[in-house]
Amino acid sequence: MKSILGVKTSQPLSSLREIHGIGERVADRLIEHFGTEEAALQAICEGDIASISEVNGISHNFALSLARYARSRAEGCSISDFLRTKEALDIYSRLLELIKSFAHTTHARDKLNLFYPLPASRMDLIQERQAFVREYLELGNAFPENSEFLKLLTRVSELRPVPGNLRVRDRIILCGDSKTLEAAREKFQAFLSVQAVENLSEFVDLARGYSSVIVFDDTYLGFDLPEDIEPEYFRDISRAELWQVLPEKELAFFARNLDCIRACLSIVSALRSENFELFEEFSKEKLDILETALSKLGEDGKPVEGFDPELDRLGAALQNLDPVLTSALNEANQHMNRTLEASSLTLSGQELVRLVSGGMEIKDLLTKELNRIYKTEIGAIKEELAEKLGLQKQEKLMLDSLFPDEVSYPLNADQSQLRLFRQKLNNSLEKTRLVRKRELAKTLSGFHQPVEKLVRKVLDFDLGFSIACFSTEFQLNLPELIPEAGIGFTGGENLFLKARYGEIDPISYSIGKTGFSPAGLENRVVLLSGVNSGGKTSLLELLAQCVILGYMGFPVPAKKLELGPIEEFYYFGKSKGTLDAGAFETTLKQFSVLSEASEKLVLADELESITEPGASARIIAGILEYLSRNEQSLGVFVSHLSELILENTRTEVRVDGIEADGLDSNLELIVNRNPVYNRIARSTPELIVERLFRKTTGKEQEFYSHLKDKFETGSKANL
Numbered sequence: 065m066k067s068i069l070g071v072k073t074s075q076p077l078s079s080l081r082e083i084h085g086i087g088e089r090v091a092d093r094l095i096e097h098f099g100t101e102e103a104a105l106q107a108i109c110e111g112d113i114a115s116i117s118e119v120n121g122i123s124h125n126f127a128l129s130l131a132r133y134a135r136s137r138a139e140g141c142s143i144s145d146f147l148r149t150k151e152a153l154d155i156y157s158r159l160l161e162l163i164k165s166f167a168h169t170t171h172a173r174d175k176l177n178l179f180y181p182l183p184a185s186r187m188d189l190i191q192e193r194q195a196f197v198r199e200y201l202e203l204g205n206a207f208p209e210n211s212e213f214l215k216l217l218t219r220v221s222e223l224r225p226v227p228g229n230l231r232v233r234d235r236i237i238l239c240g241d242s243k244t245l246e247a248a249r250e251k252f253q254a255f256l257s258v259q260a261v262e263n264l265s266e267f268v269d270l271a272r273g274y275s276s277v278i279v280f281d282d283t284y285l286g287f288d289l290p291e292d293i294e295p296e297y298f299r300d301i302s303r304a305e306l307w308q309v310l311p312e313k314e315l316a317f318f319a320r321n322l323d324c325i326r327a328c329l330s331i332v333s334a335l336r337s338e339n340f341e342l343f344e345e346f347s348k349e350k351l352d353i354l355e356t357a358l359s360k361l362g363e364d365g366k367p368v369e370g371f372d373p374e375l376d377r378l379g380a381a382l383q384n385l386d387p388v389l390t391s392a393l394n395e396a397n398q399h400m401n402r403t404l405e406a407s408s409l410t411l412s413g414q415e416l417v418r419l420v421s422g423g424m425e426i427k428d429l430l431t432k433e434l435n436r437i438y439k440t441e442i443g444a445i446k447e448e449l450a451e452k453l454g455l456q457k458q459e460k461l462m463l464d465s466l467f468p469d470e471v472s473y474p475l476n477a478d479q480s481q482l483r484l485f486r487q488k489l490n491n492s493l494e495k496t497r498l499v500r501k502r503e504l505a506k507t508l509s510g511f512h513q514p515v516e517k518l519v520r521k522v523l524d525f526d527l528g529f530s531i532a533c534f535s536t537e538f539q540l541n542l543p544e545l546i547p548e549a550g551i552g553f554t555g556g557e558n559l560f561l562k563a564r565y566g567e568i569d570p571i572s573y574s575i576g577k578t579g580f581s582p583a584g585l586e587n588r589v590v591l592l593s594g595v596n597s598g599g600k601t602s603l604l605e606l607l608a609q610c611v612i613l614g615y616m617g618f619p620v621p622a623k624k625l626e627l628g629p630i631e632e633f634y635y636f637g638k639s640k641g642t643l644d645a646g647a648f649e650t651t652l653k654q655f656s657v658l659s660e661a662s663e664k665l666v667l668a669d670e671l672e673s674i675t676e677p678g679a680s681a682r683i684i685a686g687i688l689e690y691l692s693r694n695e696q697s698l699g700v701f702v703s704h705l706s707e708l709i710l711e712n713t714r715t716e717v718r719v720d721g722i723e724a725d726g727l728d729s730n731l732e733l734i735v736n737r738n739p740v741y742n743r744i745a746r747s748t749p750e751l752i753v754e755r756l757f758r759k760t761t762g763k764e765q766e767f768y769s770h771l772k773d774k775f776e777t778g779s780k781a782n783l
């Protein structure tokens with residue numbers, strides 16, 4: 065798949081200050097946020113709106129305007145080169161919002177902002193975009209709305225960095241020489257303790273406080289270290305890999321982005337199972353290895369249970385130590401109680417003789433018996449602990465120290481020995497965990513860059529895919545870009561209406577020289593007349609949508625559309641009422657550009673309402689004449705004053721009409737929303753009169769009949 069919006073710079077930006085809107089303060093903040101000016105410029109040029117708007121004092125809209133400015137510099141044309149009026153811009157914005165509602169990721173939503181219509185002179189870029197969109201269109205049909213695939217996409221976002229406050233608290237780096245200390249501090253101090261040690265006892269003291277001790281120099285290794293201190297020795301600090309010394313950092317990166325990466329993997333495999341080979345550089349084998357490694361990682365950055373029996377055994381032993389010991393002690397105490405209560409002392413004849421002769425104390429005899437009972441109970445407790453905690457040989461030996469040799473009742477464990485035992489188990493757990501963390505971090509470190517690339521590609525994929533989903537939803541089609549001035553289409557559907565109502569009447573229409581214009585009716589400038597609420601404004605909007613989307617390189621809301629060259633697009637919406645002198649002047653000024661020769665499209669809706677009807681008709685007639693002079697320009701003017709305008713113009717202007725076919729059985733208007741070429745539409749008042757005529761009888765009907773005649777004589781007079 066092609067990537068679009070690659071920065072093909074026609075006027076490269078070399079400094080932030082070249083961007084319109086960036087002053088010294090904003091530039092400083094951007095540099096502070098992104099680290100360097102180049103990084104900030106890159107974010108702006110790539111339209112990374114989400115991260116630009118993270119900068120203090122930069123709103124989303126400001127970020128967007130910066131990105132659009134950078135884009136306009138890169139492409140050599142800006143949004144207002146094509147969209148020449150505020151209302152043209154408004155229609156574009158509404159379209160953009162509609163398209164953005166199909167994006168699944170913030171990335172795609174942001175990037176869509178950078179697509180805007182380009183003038184026909186940038187046909188190279190338009191065609192490039194069409195080629196990009198075309199590659200994705202098929203995908204829109206492959207995954208239906210609400211499918212799992214779409215949900216997967218919503219889980220993908222920009223990768224989050226390792227949190228700045230990541231700190232490993234159970235590991236320390238101890239350094240005997242100053243050079244190693246300096247290097248270790250530089251590399252690792254941000255994440256774990258790095259300490260200088262002056263002598264062996266300091267080394268031992270510090271080491272005892274951590275479950276993992278790393279050394280890079282052998283200053284203290286020649287000495288006899290106590291048994292409980294087992295530092296790890298890495299010969300060369302410059303060669304020590306991050307995954308060895310600090311596997312937590314690599315794991316934290318993957319853990320923080322676990323859901324997003326997993327979603328990306330599922331997306332790739334879903335696409336592959338539909339035979340879309342989109343991410344060729346990521347082989348299935350490689351992705352399988354990544355998936356397996358990720359399945360062993362928890363969101364807390366630690367290896368999860370179920371993959372390593374030793375890790376699970378130690379974890380469970382630690383967790384169960386207290387409850388198992390308490391229950392074993394309880395049971396043993398009760399048992400000992402019962403044994404003592406039931407016990408009687410039977411003396412042998414010899415014992416009796418020794419007792420009487422003073423050769424033996426009664427106390428010794430009792431102690432011997434008690435000892436036997438005590439040892440039996442303690443033996444049972446140790447056995448239960450060993451079995452239920454799954455202890456190994458060395459650990460079982462440690463159990464001996466938990467219980468005093470001297471008989472004590474009730475039975476209890478020596479608390480300080482218990483603490484030591486727990487610590488020992490914990491150390492073994494942490495050691496095993498560290499080994500597993502390292503294995504996992506080593507595997508995953510090889511995937512760091514590929515994952516960054518994969519996520520970026522999936523995000524970029526969503527850009528094309530959201531356009532495809534938009535296109536599928538509204539059954540859009542790419543237009544044919546034709547060389548001659550004209551716009552013609554069949555099966556056109558106004559997107560705003562369709563989004564609101566679902567089903568609407570498809571329209572076919574053409575102006576200028578297209579394959580859809582009836583012979584001899586290839587007028588470039590047209591007046592559109594019609595009944596009230598016939599759909600004139602909707603048709604004008606539909607034309608605008610087709611032109612804007614077509615020049616964005618996007619598919620358009622028509623079954624087939626031929627689109628001639630347009631450099632500038634003017635849209636004038638219906639004015640709410642007669643304009644005051646100032647506003648009227650401003651509107652007229654906007655039309656003065658029509659004197660310049662270039663391919664223009666002007667769509668104007670009931671321009672007559674800007675001033676009184678007589679003057680309006682003259683002004684519109686004048687505008688039409690001017691527009692007609694330019695061989696490349698196109699215009700559609702919706703008006704209820706077509707007859708008056710025709711009277712005032714010296715150019716040949718075609719008038720099309722959206723007509724009511726008549727009244728239905730309920731005497732409601734039946735509107736044919738397709739304009740009839742070269743026909744001034746019957747106006748609504750005429751049809752209302754007819755409705756009243758048909759609804760009434762007698763004298764009242766006679767009155768309406770009289771009014772009806774007036775229309776008929778009027779239209780005969782027009783012929």
Ligand SMILES: Nc1ncnc2c1ncn2[C@@H]1O[C@H](COP(=O)(O)OP(=O)(O)OP(=O)(O)O)[C@@H](O)[C@H]1O
Pocket residue numbers: 561567568569570571594595596597598599600601602603737
């Ligand atoms: N192609 C269509 N299919 C279905 N309904 C349509 C279509 N076009 C327009 N309509 C309906 O007609 C209504 C009026 O349309 P529109 O405002 O475009 O008419 P108009 O001719 O400009 O009216 P007016 O002369 O009063 O300005 C729309 O809101 C919509 O409900």
